[in-house]
Amino acid sequence: MGGAAVILPGTLKGQTTSFSKPLAIPTVLTPTAVDATTDYYNISMEAATKEIVPGLNTTIWGYNGSFPGPTIRAKHNRRVVVRQTNNLSVNTSVHLHGGHTPATSDGHPTDLISPGSFKEYTYPNNQLPTTLWYHDHAMDFTGRNVYNGLAGLYIITDDFEDALPLPKGRYEIPLVIQDRTFNADGSLFYSNTGMTRINGFQGGQVLTNGVIQPYLYVERRKYRFRILNGSNARKYELALSNNQQIIQIGSDGGLLSAPVSLSSIQLSPAERVDVVIDFAETGRGTNIVLRNLLGTGSTSEVIEFRVMPWRYGKDNSKIPSILRQVDRIPPTSASVTRDFTLNVTGGMGGPVFSFNNLPFDPARIDANPQINATEIWVFRNLTQMDHPIHIHDIFWQILDINGNPPSASDMGWKDTFLVPPLATVRVIGKFTDNTGDYVFHCHILEHEDFAIMGQFRVS
Ligand code: C2O
Ligand code: CU
Numbered sequence: 001m002g003g004a005a006v007i008l009p010g011t012l013k014g015q016t017t018s019f020s021k022p023l024a025i026p027t028v029l030t031p032t033a034v035d036a037t038t039d040y041y042n043i044s045m046e047a048a049t050k051e052i053v054p055g056l057n058t059t060i061w062g063y064n065g066s067f068p069g070p071t072i073r074a075k076h077n078r079r080v081v082v083r084q085t086n087n088l089s090v091n092t093s094v095h096l097h098g099g100h101t102p103a104t105s106d107g108h109p110t111d112l113i114s115p116g117s118f119k120e121y122t123y124p125n126n127q128l129p130t131t132l133w134y135h136d137h138a139m140d141f142t143g144r145n146v147y148n149g150l151a152g153l154y155i156i157t158d159d160f161e162d163a164l165p166l167p168k169g170r171y172e173i174p175l176v177i178q179d180r181t182f183n184a185d186g187s188l189f190y191s192n193t194g195m196t197r198i199n200g201f202q203g204g205q206v207l208t209n210g211v212i213q214p215y216l217y218v219e220r221r222k223y224r225f226r227i228l229n230g231s232n233a234r235k236y237e238l239a240l241s242n243n244q245q246i247i248q249i250g251s252d253g254g255l256l257s258a259p260v261s262l263s264s265i266q267l268s269p270a271e272r273v274d275v276v277i278d279f280a281e282t283g284r285g286t287n288i289v290l291r292n293l294l295g296t297g298s299t300s301e302v303i304e305f306r307v308m309p310w311r312y313g314k315d316n317s318k319i320p321s322i323l324r325q326v327d328r329i330p331p332t333s334a335s336v337t338r339d340f341t342l343n344v345t346g347g348m349g350g351p352v353f354s355f356n357n358l359p360f361d362p363a364r365i366d367a368n369p370q371i372n373a374t375e376i377w378v379f380r381n382l383t384q385m386d387h388p389i390h391i392h393d394i395f396w397q398i399l400d401i402n403g404n405p406p407s408a409s410d411m412g413w414k415d416t417f418l419v420p421p422l423a424t425v426r427v428i429g430k431f432t433d434n435t436g437d438y439v440f441h442c443h444i445l446e447h448e449d450f451a452i453m454g455q456f457r458v459s
Contacts, residue, residue, distance in 0.1 A: 253413020
């Protein structure tokens with residue numbers, strides 16, 4: 001999917017893309033079968049053609065040919081089995097990001113589905129409800145495969161959360177934010193060589209749910225937005241153009257103990273944030289933009305909310321002052337502390353990022369946690385770059401960043417956390433239920449592919 005002419009940020013020739021198309025909402029997938037314990041789904045990975053740039057065709061790789069893929073909605077403690085069939089011409093592996101998943105269903109980078117074959121993934125959903133996402137994880141090619149479109153949402157809920165008076169139904173909207181660059185013919189441009197191998201690939205256009213800078217008509221009431229940064233490498237700082245506060249209610253691993261009112265929210269690749277925006281505070285008939293304070297030109301504006309002068313009925317939703325208690329894990333309960341440095345070294349094809357100067361080797365195990373052990377993992381960034389670190393299997397709490405406690409926003413459960421340049425971040429977590437081999441890695445996908453990934457074996 002290469003190509004010659006690269007369209008730079010803000011120069012989509014002759015086309016107006018800013019807020020010219022409505023937000024699309026990924027369809028919720030219907031199970032193909034249901035029994036007493038399990039919902040069964042079938043997904044086919046395939047190439048499809050979409051009109052993303054007005055008037056042009058873009059070939060994407062999508063779950064069921066969608067970009068992003070269809071959303072799976074799961075219930076806490078109710079099993080989901082997904083049969084993934086690979087109808088693409090390359091090997092794939094499907095990882096449920098944030099899933100507390102048996103190792104055999106975790107989408108290990110070497111557990112590949114070859115073209116024409118399928119694999120069944122089993123998700124027990126015995127974990128806190130939250131916004132997860134499933135995406136490709138094929139060794140060395142995750143960046144390309146996700147960029148081409150292999151990503152979709154997976155939302156777990158439970159009765160407790162359903163009973164909270166938060167906005168629901170059509171007032172609960174997922175926003176998958178991704179950046180892409182298009183060639184002049186509409187095809188996707190991707191590169192992971194040269195500087196993009198170092199910085200990660202950042203696209204020139206910001207898409208939400210597969211639409212470049214969409215708009216959304218909203219009523220004058222509260223909405224809940226489940227936001228995923230599904231970009232390969234771009235970090236966002238989201239804020240509303242009228243300086244209105246955004247109320248954060250959850251992070252990667254589900255609801256926070258209490259809501260946090262913020263004027264902006266930083267989101268590294270793979271992080272999720274669950275927020276409420278109250279458009280009753282916005283003037284009638286006003287357009288406000290969700291901006292990206294870290295962007296320039298076309299990457300500085302994400303989505304436009306057009307506040308309608310009315311609403312349908314009364315807004316009975318509320319943001320409870322207590323959401324779901326997050327008990328902090330005491331550092332004294334940890335039996336093991338592991339240290340990982342984040343390094344960069346020169347390699348034959350360009351620089352290589354690694355943990356402890358050891359580029360990923362699927363034959364090597366870098367940590368051996370015992371089941372039910374609580375451990376502290378320390379990440380010391382010796383590079384001048386951000387690295388958002390993701391650890392499979394369990395959720396973690398951030399103990400400190402350079403010795404300082406995290407902000408209220410990061411006091412919840414995390415599976416992906418930013419390790420800023422030259423910083424040290426300590427996290428604590430408990431290895432429960434699952435044994436087997438899992439990976440941890442930087443979620444700048446070009447870094448993951450070259451080769452800042454390690455492996456742990458829970459036994
Ligand atoms: Cu979201 Cu190992 O990945
Ligand atoms: Cu990195």
